[in-house]
Amino acid sequence: MTLAELLADPLRVTQNSDTVLEIENRPIRRAAxxxxxxxxxxxxxxxxxxxxxxxxxxxxxxxxxxxxxxxxHDVVRLTQLRLDRDAGFARLRVTTLRGRHEETCALSDLRKVESVAHYGTAAGNDETRLVLVCGSGPERREIVMPMSRPDTEEVAHLTSVVNGWLSCREQGVSS
Known part of the structure; x- marks a missing residue:
């Protein structure tokens, strides 16, 4: 295990069913x-x-x-993304030492999840972020999932998991 792997925030799927997909980011190792x-x-x-x-x-x-x-204050941040077909919403909840912030959008408006590289000002200071893309055209809205130093491979994997879950919704509607 390298230092980067030790300090990376663990992203994990806590629930994956036909009706609910829940992803959680708990930086327990970094906080400890x-x-x-x-x-x-x-x-x-x-x-x-x-x-x-x-x-x-x-x-x-x-x-x-x-x-x-x-x-x-920077490290202790619990991030939860819950996609719920029965309720028809996508909810991003971020809990920090300062309180809780929640963003919700209709699941029908959620188009996809992208992994976006954000480059810092110094060399090697880049990170990959998960971005929820809601709506289209002029009403397009992007919601950034806040995470501290996530593992790039985990972000790519979770992007494919969420987009696969969303595409199952589209296939279910069309059949």
């Missing part, structure tokens, strides 16, 4: 690694204070708290 690093840094700051360097220990604790808080 971040929490462990924060705890080690806090222990270092407390050990520094116990050794007599109170000012340095307080500075270390403040910096760990600030940087850890910002990092955890």
């Amino acid at each position: 690694i971040a929490a462990a690093a924060i705890l080690v840094a806090i222990a270092g700051g407390l050990a520094t204070m116990a050794d007599g360097a109170t000012g340095t220990g307080i500075i270390v604790l403040a910096m760990v708290g600030l940087i850890g808080w910002f990092y955890l």
Whole structure:
């Protein structure tokens, strides 16, 4: 296992039936690694204070708290995509430390899911994103599924799974 594989967010299909397709992204490994690093840094700051360097220990604790808080806000993000034929909707729910955000569109408006490469400003800073394409023409709307550093192969696989599930709907309507 490489470092990139260790830090990649696991995307998984939690439910795949004729009526419901549900995909989930839980960055448990990244959050656990971040929490462990924060705890080690806090222990270092407390050990520094116990050794007599109170000012340095307080500075270390403040910096760990600030940087850890910002990092955890970026990392701790549960993303759920649920496509439900019975209810007739597609729902994207994103839960973070700041709250929950939900976007819904009619399943009949959902055309496809694309994997789009988003290139960063620095070399090697690119990532692949899942984009839900709803509607067509001037009413076309794209909903980006937020994920932190997903594995490119998993994104491509899930794109084919969702598009296959959507095409089964079209085949069921036409027959």
